Amino acid sequence: MEQKKFYITTPIYYPSDKLHIGHTYCTVATDAMARYKRLTGCDVMFLTGTDEHGQKIETKAKEAGVTPQQFVDRIVEGEKGVKDLWKLMNISNDRFIRTTDGYHVKAVQRIFRKMYDNGDIYKGAYKGKYCTPCESFWTESQLVDGKCPDCGRPVQDAEEEAYFFRLSKYADRVRHLLEDTDFLQPRSRVNEMVNNFIKPGLEDLCVSRTSFTWGVPVDFDPGHVVYVWVDALFNYMTALGYENDEHDDLARYWPADVHIVGKEIVRFHSIIWPAMLMSVGEPLPRHVYGHGWLVFNGGKMSKSLGNVVDPYLLAERYGVDTLRFFLLRTFPFGSDGNFSNELLINTINVDLANCLGNLVSRTTAMVEKYFGGTLPAEREDDKADCELKKLACALRDRYEAEMEKLQFQNALAEIFKVLDRANKYIDENAPWVLAKDEGKKIRLATVMYNLLETVRICTTLLLPFMPESCEKIFAAIGACPCCRGWEKANQWGALRADATVAKGEVLFPRIDAEKELAELAAIQEAQKKAALPAVEVDPLAEETVDFDTFCKCDLRAVKVKACEAVKKSDKLLKFTLDDGSGADRIILSGIRKFYEPEQLIGKTVAAIVNLPPRKMMGQLSCGMLLSAVHKEKGEEKLQLMLVDDAIPAGAKLC
Ligand code: ME8
16 A cells, blocks of 8 residues: 655744744644654655745844845854754754755746746736735735734835736635635634635735845846745745756655644735645645644734743753643644743643653552562453553544644643543552552552553654653653554553563653742843843933922923924924914924834824924924933934823923
């Protein structure tokens, strides 16, 4: 029989910053799935990589004073970079693609030309909004409160000559794919896509840019680079050899069985990606699975909020397998999960130390104590133990059903039900009482064997989650390689009757939660401080000002009626303000560098209104707007002091 193929992918990550626990979650989940499929006997191709083009990388490289290539090289290949992290986390990917790899770049050029030649890409002019951090184009109607619907950050106007992909042409076929097949999972994501994107009408997609250069050049139109998502999505095929000679596995593995992606990029994978594949006439992936986010105190992790959780710290402190296990045991894969240190420590103590670790160490310790480490081969006819055996033998099917749905949390819950039952079995059978009675030696050996067998079955099914720890457990219970496989995981009696145990190190030490949580919080606080940009503020004034003098300053809330740049000045903005008096007040302020004039219209700001009028660039300025100023990495930062819009113009500030 031909071996079943299984092709699985993670998203390819943006190397714009170090990866955090959220990225680790996605990759560990994909790795567990890949390992599970290998365990069941599939021929697996597991792909991950990095998505290295786009304006965000170009800007970051400029800020860092290096070329974009140097910038991405450092984050992908450098110390504690992407590849290092996957090595540390024991990720078993078969291939790693970088979108700056020469073969991929050339393939993307060919693909772009193919869609141009077949009429699905055409030249037009793009007018719209662009979110630089997300590298996403949006139409006005897609914005939420005028901001990027994905990340909530401000978007910029964008207008340029550009190529478009005829996404609209594929709207009906994509809708059918989403609504009438199981292409997109979990099912809840289908409504999101259809209601938010398909029903309002799919517009053609802008697929080239001219305002920056860090991308795959359109080879027949210099000056244009291919939109980063077109470049990125095709990685799933170029990594197998599509439109290139670097690899030769396309026929073997394409179409992919599942693309694992985070919920915010489901749109790209379930609408744009199938439409482009339809355009080039290639088979569609079988499934896209949109998992939830790991959030921190309910909010998305982000470097600027200083709440990113560092996987290196957790892996070094608790072990790689523990971290892998925690991520998949604690959070339901299809929904968001709220990360907390408390949950982590609790999972370690309850599941790993008290349940699994305890079961293995108690069992092996008793086999050593009562039998010198090797069980006698005789067994009792043990009908009394039927329940435990039945439970253990039925586990594989229940586990398989959950794994096939990518419900890692449920699959692990099934295993832990059996482990819990085994711990209870020890207490019910009280081996320490049996050991006192020479006539019960065979009963005692039977109880011990049943425990070892239960551990063997559970450990086999835990392999995709904790590969190294499972090897240690197999060694501890004396399970030779021939009794560890998938086909033995629903069979009782695979372990040798005269098994020899080897009680090793404590696998999962119990943690003093209170002490550990305090230490961990202190380390994370220090990391947060270190990650924030170095901020400089002016030293506090030494000279005092007497109260009466201070009170002479008339501080008011004023509303910006109009704001324009002062001609021939690169510094000044001219504000026309409502100060509550009924007459317009004009104030000139040297903040041109920090604001676009139209950004400020309608805002309520703070002003000193009784300074003597002053002429600047031939115009009279009556007062001064208050701002907060500081420096970040030596660069001057300024923000006007905004007052709540509910405060009326002219209100005194004191
Ligand atoms: O989106 N919890 O790259 P990326 C869970 N380059 N998952 C998270 C997460 C969190 N807190 N934060 C990020 C990209 N992720 C593109 C992909 S594929 C052709 C191109 C997940 O580095 C996120 O949801 O911004 C996404 O699936 C993945 O990390 C990569 O994010």
